Amino acid sequence: MSRKTRTALYAGCAFILMVLLILSMAWYNGVNPLHPRTRTYWLAAIVAALYISLRGAIFVERIQFRRAQKADDAEVPSRLSANVKDRMAARKARVAAAQKKTEQDKNA
Template sequence: MSRKTRTFVYAAGAFAIMLLMIVLMAWQQGVDPFHPRTRMYWLAAVVTALYLSLRGAVFVERLQFRRSKRQERVDTPSRLSKNIDDRMAARKARVEAARARQNSDEQA
């Protein structure tokens, strides 16, 4: 499933839950949300629910995307790791990359 599709599914689910909450709240209070005097207030609540569901879906999808990217990068050593072996492996990789750049610059 693509990121946009996943975001849309999350937003649709959150919006449906929020609409259900709005309708249940109106029912609990005994208010007709379609009455001309209160219609705009309930419409504002629906628009707010739409905005919040979209923002929440984008936020959750970004968190999941970052988490999946972080798991993919676990194999590469980091110079910020607490493990000395990872730091040394990262240093060796940087030194080798610098030597390769230097050799390519000298040959050019």
């Protein structure tokens, strides 16, 4: 699933949840959200719910994307690490990648 699709899915679910929350609050307080005197206020609440759901969905998706990026980066050890074992593992990975590249160049 792409990032935009995931963000839209999160925003849609959050918006539906917030609209249901707004309507249940109106019902609990005995207010008709479609009455002409209060319609503008409830419409403003719906617009605010849309904005909050979009911002929240973007925030959650960015956090998930960064976690996924960190997980991918954590697999490859850094050559700048303070740990000697990490530096040696990084060197071995670079040597293996270079050998693989030279083999591909010879075969091509």
